[in-house]
Amino acid sequence: MSFTTVRLGEQGVELLDQRLLPHEERYIVLKTAEEVARAIEEMVVRGAPAIGIAAAMGMAIELARASDAKLAETLTQVGARLRATRPTAVNLSWALERMEGELRSLLAAGAEPDAVREAARTLAQRLHDEDVASCRAIGDVGAPLVPERSIVLTHCNAGGLATAGYGTALGVIRSAAREGRVRDVLVSETRPFLQGSRLTAWELSRDRIPVTLITDSMAGSLMRLGQVDLVVVGADRIAANGDVANKIGTYALAVLAQAHGLPFYVAAPLSTIDFETACGDEIPIEQRAPEEVLHFAGQSIAPEGVKALHPAFDVTPAELVSAVVTERGLVRPPYGPGLARLRNR
Ligand code: MRU
Numbered sequence: 001m002s003f004t005t006v007r008l009g010e011q012g013v014e015l016l017d018q019r020l021l022p023h024e025e026r027y028i029v030l031k032t033a034e035e036v037a038r039a040i041e042e043m044v045v046r047g048a049p050a051i052g053i054a055a056a057m058g059m060a061i062e063l064a065r066a067s068d069a070k071l072a073e074t075l076t077q078v079g080a081r082l083r084a085t086r087p088t089a090v091n092l093s094w095a096l097e098r099m100e101g102e103l104r105s106l107l108a109a110g111a112e113p114d115a116v117r118e119a120a121r122t123l124a125q126r127l128h129d130e131d132v133a134s135c136r137a138i139g140d141v142g143a144p145l146v147p148e149r150s151i152v153l154t155h156c157n158a159g160g161l162a163t164a165g166y167g168t169a170l171g172v173i174r175s176a177a178r179e180g181r182v183r184d185v186l187v188s189e190t191r192p193f194l195q196g197s198r199l200t201a202w203e204l205s206r207d208r209i210p211v212t213l214i215t216d217s218m219a220g221s222l223m224r225l226g227q228v229d230l231v232v233v234g235a236d237r238i239a240a241n242g243d244v245a246n247k248i249g250t251y252a253l254a255v256l257a258q259a260h261g262l263p264f265y266v267a268a269p270l271s272t273i274d275f276e277t278a279c280g281d282e283i284p285i286e287q288r289a290p291e292e293v294l295h296f297a298g299q300s301i302a303p304e305g306v307k308a309l310h311p312a313f314d315v316t317p318a319e320l321v322s323a324v325v326t327e328r329g330l331v332r333p334p335y336g337p338g339l340a341r342l343r344n345r
């Protein structure tokens with residue numbers, strides 16, 4: 001992979017500005033947690049694992065700025081602000097909880113302020129490195145699910161741009177492609193933010209993996225014509241029973257895959273599994289601004305005054321999911337016991 005999604009530099013949190021892709025590769029440096037929070041809200045950085053890591057790094061840079069007396073207070077305030085940025089991806093609160101847990105223990109044990117600041121940087125970097133390792137392991141676990149000469153359909157961007165590197169769904173695709181088993185990757189454009197056309201097509205073409213762009217509405221017909229072999233997507237949150245929240249449009253693809261007898265795989269690290277949430281109905285779904293639906297590339301595409309809906313995610317019931325691919329192995333139905341076993345492994 002020839003780009004860096006998120007990095008903890010000397011000057012601050014460095015992000016590849018994903019709003020500008022595929023036309024421009026520009027890195028920006030954020031110096032406060034508030035700047036990181038806005039970057040997450042405005043989709044400079046997006047994708048469940050990537051926003052968790054950016055938030056952890058945002059916390060580290062804010063602790064570096066805070067006075068000795070304000071470390072504990074900063075931890076609480078910054079954690080609350082970063083958590084509120086996007087509600088659906090559980091990786092965000094997962095990463096912040098890991099930071100807060102470790103740093104609070106250090107403060108309670110009377111650690112020197114500078115030792116706490118240093119520990120925050122080290123842990124944020126560790127979360128980054130662990131995510132890359134998880135994605136590579138997901139690739140290894142998932143690649144054998146891709147038969148020879150497959151046409152794989154993916155939705156949104158669950159790639160290196162959505163993680164610390166390599167990707168989840170795109171991790172599976174990258175590993176299968178390296179083994180020569182991918183004939184083509186169909187990428188649905190993913191209205192309205194176009195993560196498929198702008199980001200996934202960019203990533204795959206840079207890696208010289210064959211890619212063909214489709215509009216979201218083409219998937220069913222292509223499946224009926226026998227031009228799709230399997231579907232692989234990422235996830236923002238997987239409930240304890242295996243229900244999956246992911247980018248809006250994922251549920252429709254799962255229904256279509258089942259109707260056409262095609263496997264539908266979800267690739268995600270354990271940090272995406274929310275054992276506290278029993279089922280998909282309990283997952284909070286982010287509602288984004290209607291303007292993102294009513295406009296395209298800065299142009300209005302609907303009559304003045306027309307309303308629009310914009311749920312950014314949907315929930316795919318576990319019964320439509322053929323398998324969940326994690327860094328610790330593959331889980332098949334029934335997901336409740338299968339996911340719980342992974343957690344304890
Ligand atoms: O709104 P986004 O772009 O953050 O949505 C991203 C997705 O839905 C991804 O599929 C998901 O976060 C998995 S990323 C490995």
